[in-house]
Amino acid sequence: MSDDVTLIATAAMGLESVVASEVKQLGYDVSVENGKVMFNAPVSAIPRCNLWLRSADRVKVQIGQFKAITFDELFEATKALPWENFITEEGKFPVSGKSVKSTLHSVPDCQSIVKKAIAERLKLKYGVAGDLPETGALYKVEVSIHKDEATLSIDSSGSGLHKRGYRIGQGEAPLKETMAAALVLLTNWKPDDPFIDPFCGSGTIPIEAALIGQNIAPGFNREFASENWKWIKNRYWEEAFEEVEDKANYDQKLDITGSDIDHKMIEISKDNATEAGLGDLISWKQMQAGDLSIRKANGYLIGNPPYGQRIGDRDAAADIYRDLGKIMKELPSWSVYILTAFDAFEQKYGQKATRKRKLFNGFIQTNYYQYYGKKK
Structure with a gap:
């Protein structure tokens, strides 16, 4: 052939x-x-x-x-x-x-x-x-x-590529790893920039950011159906894995923080990060988004907050967006990226997005609200 x-x-x-x-x-x-x-x-x-x-x-x-x-x-x-x-x-x-x-x-x-x-x-x-x-x-x-x-x-993949192999625990509605990676790739974040996810859940967005930051291939820790196909030469797989190892930058320092209101999710995030080999690279904090305190001049906040779609949750979600908007208004040099299906997000956040992009989180239609920071 x-x-x-x-x-x-x-x-x-x-x-x-x-x-x-x-x-x-x-x-x-x-x-x-x-x-x-x-x-x-x-x-x-x-x-x-x-x-x-x-x-x-x-x-x-x-x-x-x-x-x-x-x-x-x-x-x-x-x-x-x-x-x-x-x-x-x-x-x-x-x-x-x-x-x-x-x-x-x-x-x-x-x-x-x-x-x-x-x-x-x-x-x-x-x-x-x-x-x-x-x-x-x-x-x-x-x-x-x-x-x-x-x-x-x-x-050729077998299990979907979102199954990286590091998720040993998760919450009720985990964000797929492929979507989390895309949310990071859609920003201008660089490994030297501070990075915060105040709604980290099981830690998927910070973990994917760390993999991107150190240029670690997302498939390094799993198997693929095509590894057993005889018409693909073994040396192709060997060369591909060698490339993965050669291009990884394990010495790249990262400033990535994930936080969540649920202490159980923070423990799950820590376990997932350790399984991914990133245990010492990400800081984890149990806190609510309204208590977020940022002292660094420039950085990126990327989050997938509660959408408020269940009965009784809409007001709570609106309060979260309002509190976050007030905090980030005082930090105009920070870029903010929020994925949500909440239709009045900009109104509650208090600012119209620089750009918004329609994405589907599973079967849920969402918008990815993007606020570009004015760097100091």
């Missing part, structure tokens, strides 16, 4: 440009569509992208793309693709699917047809008379049909 592949880095809605910027920094040219970033790259990009992409959800290998308005077309076009170049004889290949605005709207039927077509192709190529064993490495196939255009891909 060719040493070049077409890769898809999937992204949460609103984060496509962040993911695209990360892919470009790795040296690959991209095209951007809703929810995904496409790029052609050497096979060696699969380990690198899985290890380095902070804001992407997954990295998929595109096997083929074609129009299909009948089940026969879907079957034949799928069977014509070179699956034997990717899936071994004993490989396990479950098929998931989705269909949007397409003639073939029955997802279970599409999955079944794609599964059968791949199996027939592999049995023909490997000379297997009966059923394929499917006892080997995992190749999660996805059939995605949008406006009758079918895209077939294999997920």
